[in-house]
Amino acid sequence: MKLFQIKSNPQGIDLMERFLADNYVSIGWSGLGNLENSGIDDIRESLTRAYGEQGLEVDGPIEELNAFVNTMQDGDYVLIGHEDTVYLGDLGDYYYVESSDSVLNGMCHRRGVTWLTRIPRSELNASVQEFLNHSSTVKEYDYPIPRAQLDRWLSAKTQVTTTHAFAADNRPQVQIDKDTIVEALEILKKAMRSEDAERRERAAAAILRYASFPDSTEKPTL
Numbered sequence: 001m002k003l004f005q006i007k008s009n010p011q012g013i014d015l016m017e018r019f020l021a022d023n024y025v026s027i028g029w030s031g032l033g034n035l036e037n038s039g040i041d042d043i044r045e046s047l048t049r050a051y052g053e054q055g056l057e058v059d060g061p062i063e064e065l066n067a068f069v070n071t072m073q074d075g076d077y078v079l080i081g082h083e084d085t086v087y088l089g090d091l092g093d094y095y096y097v098e099s100s101d102s103v104l105n106g107m108c109h110r111r112g113v114t115w116l117t118r119i120p121r122s123e124l125n126a127s128v129q130e131f132l133n134h135s136s137t138v139k140e141y142d143y144p145i146p147r148a149q150l151d152r153w154l155s156a157k158t159q160v161t162t163t164h165a166f167a168a169d170n171r172p173q174v175q176i177d178k179d180t181i182v183e184a185l186e187i188l189k190k191a192m193r194s195e196d197a198e199r200r201e202r203a204a205a206a207i208l209r210y211a212s213f214p215d216s217t218e219k220p221t222l
Helices: 016-022 040-051 060-071 126-133 151-156 178-191 197-212
Strands: 003-006 024-026 077-082 085-096 109-120 138-140
Touching: 016 024, 016 077, 016 085, 040 060, 060 109, 060 138, 077 126, 109 151, 178 197
Parallel strands: 003 077
Antiparallel strands: 003 138, 024 109, 077 085, 085 109
16 A cells, blocks of 8 residues: 655646545646556657657656556555645546546546545644655655554544535535435436536536435435
């Protein structure tokens, strides 16, 4: 089991809230096609084909893409720093979203994430602070995971939701009546049958998040 850090702003756009809401991480780099089953030489070739010699000027993009596609494995951990908070998640498999493979979107190379908890950055030890400050978009922790001293947060495993994660923004917490929730669920079910792959994916993620909330007598059934 390994530990990685990923930046919240691939391609200079802050996507932290979207990562949390849709349960995935991405590193950008559109135009390469599906990289599943691609080795590092295949990735180098795809970069060169899409970006010309720019893809060969430095090894950084090649190494980062290879780490994201091949080095990371289902069950590894990921940290993402965002302002004064660090989000800890459990990584899933690599997958490719063709509908997001564009210059405007670019978030086509993805890994699913189960967000476990959020941690005040100031409470992390020096080695993790240095790790998070590294300039790479994707980086593997250089030491054995125990040195990161994440046990107390891993043992708690309080799943993060978008509402919990951004509560520090002081947004009002709105109570939603049961009928509205039922109507919203019906809309999401219809969206899952859309011809738009990304819309289907987002609807499915929203329903799965809802289903993961603690059971309640007031919670409508799916």
